[in-house]
Amino acid sequence: DVKVTQSSRYLVKRTGEKVFLECVQDMDHENMFWYRQDPGLGLRLIYFSYDVKMKEKGDIPEGYSVSREKKERFSLILESASTNQTSMYLCASASLGSYNSPLHFGNGTRLTVT
Amino acid sequence: GENVEQHPSTLSVQEGDSAVIKCTYSDSASNYFPWYKQELGKRPQLIIDIRSNVGEKKDQRIAVTLNKTAKHFSLHITETQPEDSAVYFCAASRSDDMRFGAGTRLTVKP
Numbered sequence: 001d002v003k004v005t006q007s008s009r010y011l012v013k014r015t016g017e018k019v020f021l022e023c024v025q026d027m028d029h030e031n032m033f034w035y036r037q038d039p040g041l042g043l044r045l046i047y048f049s050y051d052v053k054m055k056e057k058g059d060i061p062e063g064y065s066v067s068r069e070k071k072e073r074f075s076l077i078l079e080s081a082s083t084n085q086t087s088m089y090l091c092a093s094a095s096l097g098s099y100n101s102p103l104h105f106g107n108g109t110r111l112t113v114t
Numbered sequence: 115g116e117n118v119e120q121h122p123s124t125l126s127v128q129e130g131d132s133a134v135i136k137c138t139y140s141d142s143a144s145n146y147f148p149w150y151k152q153e154l155g156k157r158p159q160l161i162i163d164i165r166s167n168v169g170e171k172k173d174q175r176i177a178v179t180l181n182k183t184a185k186h187f188s189l190h191i192t193e194t195q196p197e198d199s200a201v202y203f204c205a206a207s208r209s210d211d212m213r214f215g216a217g218t219r220l221t222v223k224p
Contacts, residue, residue, distance in 0.1 A: 102148055
């Protein structure tokens with residue numbers, strides 16, 4: 001069974017801090033994703049990566065960056081956290097042909113920026 | 115790009131009744147339609163999916179129907195149980211894009 005692990009379940013950060021959200025998957029999946037989940041808005045794609053060191057912007061990349069130095073790890077970076085980035089962040093992975101195969105999600109990180 | 119609308123946003127049913135959640139999509143190139151269930155405090159998990167070459171798929175109490183002409187697909191849950199209470203998300207995807215609906219909060223009352 002695929003396991004996607006996010007390093008933190010809850011995080012509280014101050015405005016202006018640099019924040020790292022880590023995600024690791026154990027199924028050798030090529031594709032990894034970062035989503036943001038907000039009530040009434042569903043899941044919105046921030047960034048995705050289809051290979052090591054490769055990244056593509058999703059629908060809401062502003063204020064975020066990502067890093068994929070190893071296949072199993074995909075990091076989301078908030079360069080300077082702001083209160084409107086308070087949200088639930090979900091990491092996901094999928095095998096090749098990702099948009100036509102199921103996503104495997106992590107448990108999520110609930111980030112609060114004060 | 116693709117736009118997915120999901121209705122209703124909340125749904126409350128009595129245990130044993132059926133529940134139906136509907137999604138519409140805009141891009142006729144979409145060809146894969148998964149449904150995810152997210153229980154409170156847990157990760158979204160795939161419960162059923164359907165591809166565009168199939169009109170209906172069933173897995174025990176869960177079924178999904180797809181109408182490509184009308185660009186809508188629906189999740190049907192029969193004989194609902196309290197453990198079906200969760201948020202359900204639909205999605206529509208093509209080879210280079212996937213979009214989620216806003217979610218439906220289903221409550222099954224015992």
